[in-house]
Amino acid sequence: xxxxxxxxxxxxxxxxxxxxxxxxxxxxxxxxxxxxxxxxxxxxxxxxxxxxxxxxxxxxxxxxxxxxxxxxxxxxxxxxxxxxxxxxxxxxxxxxxxxxxxxxxxxxxxxxxxxxxxxxxxxxxxxxxxxxxxxxxxxxxxxxxxxxxxxxxxxxxxxxxxxxxxxxxxxxx
Amino acid sequence: xxxxxxxxxxxxxxxxxxxxxxxxxxxxxxxxxxxxxxxxxxxxxxxxxxxxxxxxxxxxxxxxxxxxxxxxxxxxxxxxxxxxxxxxxxxxxxxxxxxxxxxxxxxxxxxxxxxxxxxxxxxxxxxxxxxxxxxxxxxxxxxxxxxxxxxxxxxxxxxxxxxxxxxxxxxxx
Numbered sequence: 145x146x147x148x149x150x151x152x153x154x155x156x157x158x159x160x161x162x163x164x165x166x167x168x169x170x171x172x173x174x175x176x177x178x179x180x181x182x183x184x185x186x187x188x189x190x191x192x193x194x195x196x197x198x199x200x201x202x203x204x205x206x207x208x209x210x211x212x213x214x215x216x217x218x219x220x221x222x223x224x225x226x227x228x229x230x231x232x233x234x235x236x237x238x239x240x241x242x243x244x245x246x247x248x249x250x251x252x253x254x255x256x257x258x259x260x261x262x263x264x265x266x267x268x269x270x271x272x273x274x275x276x277x278x279x280x281x282x283x284x285x286x287x288x289x290x291x292x293x294x295x296x297x298x299x300x301x302x303x304x305x306x307x308x309x310x311x312x313x314x315x316x317x
Numbered sequence: 318x319x320x321x322x323x324x325x326x327x328x329x330x331x332x333x334x335x336x337x338x339x340x341x342x343x344x345x346x347x348x349x350x351x352x353x354x355x356x357x358x359x360x361x362x363x364x365x366x367x368x369x370x371x372x373x374x375x376x377x378x379x380x381x382x383x384x385x386x387x388x389x390x391x392x393x394x395x396x397x398x399x400x401x402x403x404x405x406x407x408x409x410x411x412x413x414x415x416x417x418x419x420x421x422x423x424x425x426x427x428x429x430x431x432x433x434x435x436x437x438x439x440x441x442x443x444x445x446x447x448x449x450x451x452x453x454x455x456x457x458x459x460x461x462x463x464x465x466x467x468x469x470x471x472x473x474x475x476x477x478x479x480x481x482x483x484x485x486x487x488x489x490x
Binding site: 301 | 323324421428435439
């Protein structure tokens with residue numbers, strides 16, 4: 145267990161800020177997706193549910209940051225760049241928009257899974273059990289979303305391809 | 318089962334080309350990571366192994382494309398953008414370079430997992446069992462790499478944080 149002035153503690157703070165920025169970006173992306181999907185109601189409904197979870201996750205991460213004496217005003221450069229990119233993916237896609245949305249959505253959920261897994265270890269390392277506990281709770285929600293996307297991937301692709309070959313049907317979203 | 322002139326077949330070709338570009342980018346990223354890591358030999362060795370797998374995957378995907386009458390000269394815009402971004406992540410990071418490398422590496426493996434899962438469904442949809450078979454084989458390698466990163470994540474974070482707080486030790490890579 146490290147002291148609170150350790151460089152490990154500084155990394156934990158940086159990673160919490162990264163996670164907060166990631167959740168803000170997730171909300172933007174998911175809102176964009178949910179507003180565009182027309183023909184895939186199951187996906188739309190699951191995303192809607194995850195938007196609520198994402199807002200609560202932002203609040204929980206912010207609490208961890210503030211309890212450790214930090215604030216959410218600054219984020220690391222890299223995260224900013226990563227987030228801006230994922231935002232780009234959430235916009236208007238080509239003719240396979242919904243399929244690419246599911247693809248990048250799954251990658252993004254796994255980015256979150258890796259981030260919270262690292263945060264849990266860092267929190268344990270510096271002895272912050274409350275942050276470890278919070279990140280474990282969030283991790284479960286991210287895993288559930290990733291699993292849903294994985295389990296529904298095959299059906300989504302089949303639906304998309306069937307619509308794409310059917311006359312007078314819109315497939316892309 | 319669809320005819321080979323279907324729009325479903327066109328999507329399959331586009332997605333195979335996306336996958337080929339993704340594997341080329343993966344090789345660039347992994348080479349960059351492996352050349353920079355100094356203090357994490359297990360990670361470096363696993364990445365080295367995956368570089369060999371990645372080169373073979375490129376060849377396998379190219380075979381699928383050519384067997385279906387296409388070539389690898391053009392890729393979709395979106396993939397190009399996504400790949401350029403991931404390439405950015407593979408460069409020099411801040412003081413937590415190795416940890417962020419593992420984070421984005423895991424997200425990238427899951428992007429590949431989702432892409433091959435979609436490809437398997439699309440190949441089955443148009444009745445191309447050979448492409449489905451190839452993508453299933455590649456998917457297993459991507460899953461194995463993602464699982465390795467996940468299983469070694471906690472130890473990597475602990476090693477990194479321990480090095481970061483130790484005097485005269487380089488932690489970042």
